[in-house]
Amino acid sequence: FDRQLSIYKGKLTYKNKIIDVSLNPDDEVDITKSILTFKKINNNFASFYHDVLKNCFQKLVVMVEEWNNDKHIITETEIIKRIYNNIISIDIVDTNFTIYIDDDNLFLGHVIVYYGNIENNEFILEIAG
Numbered sequence: 001f002d003r004q005l006s007i008y009k010g011k012l013t014y015k016n017k018i019i020d021v022s023l024n025p026d027d028e029v030d031i032t033k034s035i036l037t038f039k040k041i042n043n044n045f046a047s048f049y050h051d052v053l054k055n056c057f058q059k060l061v062v063m064v065e066e067w068n069n070d071k072h073i074i075t076e077t078e079i080i081k082r083i084y085n086n087i088i089s090i091d092i093v094d095t096n097f098t099i100y101i102d103d104d105n106l107f108l109g110h111v112i113v114y115y116g117n118i119e120n121n122e123f124i125l126e127i128a129g
Contacts, residue, residue, distance in 0.1 A: 008034075012090070014045055020089035033094045037118045041090070041097065052099060052114055053084065056125045063127065064106050074106075082106060095119050103127070 002009050008023040008031075023034040041048050057076040060083075064074050086102035088111070101112040107127045116123040 012042060012045065014049070014087065015085050017085060017087070019087050022089070022091050024091060024093045026093075029094045034092045037092050037095050037097060040118050041092075049087065049099075052116065052123075053080070055116075055121065055123055056112075056114060059125050060106075060112070063125070067107050067127065079106070083112065 001007075006025070008025070010021045012019045012021050021038065023031065023038060025031040025034065057079055060079050061074055061076060064079070082104040083101055083106070086104055088100040088102055090100075091098045095118045097116055097118060099114040099116070101114065103110055103112050106112075109129075110127045111129045113126045113128045114123060115126075
């Protein structure tokens, strides 16, 4: 527990990369739900992360082309190669999670942010930073 930030912090290893994980309790959130969400994510992280990226690849293709005003058509395969192992951190609150992914300069050095919920397949994808 980080008293200064009032969050629980830890690390997860995936493909020899260390991923920062934080669970953010507050007065309205039961920390046990956040812990259960973390356990669901961690139990089979490779499959979880693959599904997350599969959800957003088509959106990323369009976003890359819009962002760069590029005539080059980027494929899902190219995006997979560039960002698949680039996860930076995961924040968990209740059943919601936010994944921050390094963009490998697809968006001029910004961060891909995926907001999801462990209980459904709904998500929001943004470029930040």
